[in-house]
Amino acid sequence: MSEPIILGSPTDAELGDQLLGTAWRRPALGEQRWWRVAFGIAGALTLVLFSLITYTVTTGIGLWGNNIPVAWAFGIINFVWWIGIGHAGTFISAILYLFEQRWRTSINRLAEAMTLFAVMQAALYPVLHLGRPWFAYWLFPYPSQMETWPQVKSALPWDAAAVSTYFTVSLLFWYLGMIPDLASMRDHAPTRRRRIIYGLFALGWNGKASTWRHYRAAYLVLAGLATPLVLSVHSVVSSDFATALVPGWHSTIFPPYFVAGAIFSGFAMVLTLLIPVRAIFKLHNVVTQKHIENCAKLTLVTGLIVAYGYIVEWFMAWYSGERSELYQAWIARPTGPGAPLFWLAMICNVLVPQLFWWKRGRTNVYLLFAASLLINLGMWSERFMIIVQSLEREYLPSMWASYAPTWVDLGLFLGTLGFFSLLFLLFLRNLPVVALSEMRELRHDLEHDAERKEAAAHV
Amino acid sequence: MSERLLAEFPDEHAIAGAIRALRETDHRVLDAYTPFASHEVEDALARRPSRLPFAVFVGGMCGAGGAYFLQWYLVAHLYPLVVGGRPPHFPVAFVIITFEMGVLFASLTAVIATLVVGRLVRLTDDVQGTAGFETATRDRFWLAVMSHGPGEPLRELLGKLGASRVETPEVA
Missing domain, CATH: 3.30.70 (Alpha-Beta Plaits)
Structure with missing residues (x-):
């Protein structure tokens, strides 16, 4: 616990130059080439995404591999995967804020950006999956001449409410936290054009003490509001499954199991992004070993809850005595058509995080980076296992079938990875990656604590 | 002077x-x-400490109350439909949207109130x-x-x- 969260003792001015500088620093020539390559790949995949969306919307979702009995496949797997990744950001910025975990300050901006961009990818899928996405507004109760309304006793309108609320609140939280930093950028950006653009987004912030007073109250209240929200979103997503009677879905463990899985995959994605960003922008003084280690520890904890979820699923299948449940959990998943993905999920989600019991596993960034990628892969496989494998083996053996994705499915998935990367790269190059004003506040708090400790030692 | x-x-x-x-x-x-x-x-x-949280509370309660009323109005009053044996007015099923809309309106109130009391959204x-x-x-x-x-x-x-x-x- 005594490990520092800020290394050295940078002044407020130095912190500002370093943390805002990431947005207008001209990368060295060799590095510039890598940025171009990264933007090129992300941009190309984004084009693939939008082309395939156009193809799907104009032709129909028959282009996707899902059909009866596997009516939910890539569309829902990717929705759940992306929205799960989106859970770490608000967990870090809201829940850890309420628990006064000071280390969260240097990574919350990045994690929240990740959340927003991941939720944007997630939201694409259910809308496309509607088949006629131009009628997506039917999900919302608007005064219509048809006089039919959303059936709010079904879990799907709950999902629409939960996901759109989650996105809006995350966006508000992120933007509110960024206003003082945008004002800093307005005042110190090198070119006039940048000053004008940042100035518009800073909304005229001038750091008045009376505004800070309300601002801090609003920030705390938003953290309090976002905390139950984080836990509610994946609980609601899990209800889409748990309220159905499909073997492997109809289970009360689903809400905590899904929430833990979401935060697990979210922290894995935070590590995947944080480790390279820290190296590229040389943020080692504000994102220290302690931050990386804490993320690894939280990954381990949530990973253990996920493993517990698996065990409960097997146990409940056995304990229910229900033949279809037993077959699903003990035979279809480990030996059925999707068995490799089942085993991949078990290895990546249960075995890989066990590395983090050792200090070595939590501090070696190469190992952590590799582990985080494996966990992302494992959590995707888990969603495949839950969604596809359950639907492949329902009650009637005459209805059993296997599922395979089409090239459009795979292309759309790669496309969302590209679009996510593109948004994240734009964020890295244009906005403050670390919450500057919060870092300054933290630095002063740490200084006051040290002074107080010293004064106590003298008495 | x-x-x-x-x-x-x-x-x-x-x-x-x-x-x-x-x-x-x-x-x-x-x-x-x-x-x-x-x-x-x-x-x-x-x-004195900011009183903004009271505004947020009111905003949140309006959101939650409005959402509950709207759900009752739509599926219990305007177009009552019995599905799976659940009665038209079934409070348990209304909890989630009520909660979500409470959080949404409270958050919107918090941000808008900060902008209003801080006299933000201006050029200079x-x-x-x-x-x-x-x-x-x-x-x-x-x-x-x-x-x-x-x-x-x-x-x-x-x-x-x-x-x-x-x-x-x-x-x-």
Whole structure:
């Protein structure tokens, strides 16, 4: 616990130059080439995404591999995967804020950006999956001449409410936290054009003490509001499954199991992004070993809850005595058509995080980076296992079938990875990656604590 | 003839000391401008705590109440439909949307209220154009004071209290 969260003792001015500088620093020539390559790949995949969306919307979702009995496949797997990744950001910025975990300050901006961009990818899928996405507004109760309304006793309108609320609140939280930093950028950006653009987004912030007073109250209240929200979103997503009677879905463990899985995959994605960003922008003084280690520890904890979820699923299948449940959990998943993905999920989600019991596993960034990628892969496989494998083996053996994705499915998935990367790269190059004003506040708090400790030692 | 002055201080201890000293005089401390939310400056100014959370509570309750009413109105009143044996008015099924809309409207209220009470969403204000004021978002602390009588004695006093510069505020 005594490990520092800020290394050295940078002044407020130095912190500002370093943390805002990431947005207008001209990368060295060799590095510039890598940025171009990264933007090129992300941009190309984004084009693939939008082309395939156009193809799907104009032709129909028959282009996707899902059909009866596997009516939910890539569309829902990717929705759940992306929205799960989106859970770490608000967990870090809201829940850890309420628990006064000071280390969260240097990574919350990045994690929240990740959340927003991941939720944007997630939201694409259910809308496309509607088949006629131009009628997506039917999900919302608007005064219509048809006089039919959303059936709010079904879990799907709950999902629409939960996901759109989650996105809006995350966006508000992120933007509110960024206003003082945008004002800093307005005042110190090198070119006039940048000053004008940042100035518009800073909304005229001038750091008045009376505004800070309300601002801090609003920030705390938003953290309090976002905390139950984080836990509610994946609980609601899990209800889409748990309220159905499909073997492997109809289970009360689903809400905590899904929430833990979401935060697990979210922290894995935070590590995947944080480790390279820290190296590229040389943020080692504000994102220290302690931050990386804490993320690894939280990954381990949530990973253990996920493993517990698996065990409960097997146990409940056995304990229910229900033949279809037993077959699903003990035979279809480990030996059925999707068995490799089942085993991949078990290895990546249960075995890989066990590395983090050792200090070595939590501090070696190469190992952590590799582990985080494996966990992302494992959590995707888990969603495949839950969604596809359950639907492949329902009650009637005459209805059993296997599922395979089409090239459009795979292309759309790669496309969302590209679009996510593109948004994240734009964020890295244009906005403050670390919450500057919060870092300054933290630095002063740490200084006051040290002074107080010293004064106590003298008495 | 009173005059409004802006003084720059090098650190939070200096500005907090100056605020306390000025409160003993007839000059009026208007507000401070700081690069981060400084607890020390806030304590020195001794303003009452923000009442913004009450507004948020009201906003949240309106959102939650409105959502519950809307759900009842739609599926129990306008178009009652019995599905799976659940009665048209089934409170348990309404809980989630009620909660989500409560959080949504509370959050919107929090952000909008901050913008309103902080008089934000504007291009400039009465201090942004002051020479050297951009340090207020970097590492300096600025204090706006209204002098009692002519400005000159206050200028001197601010210098004595540790101000590194004293300016007349200007609109950008």
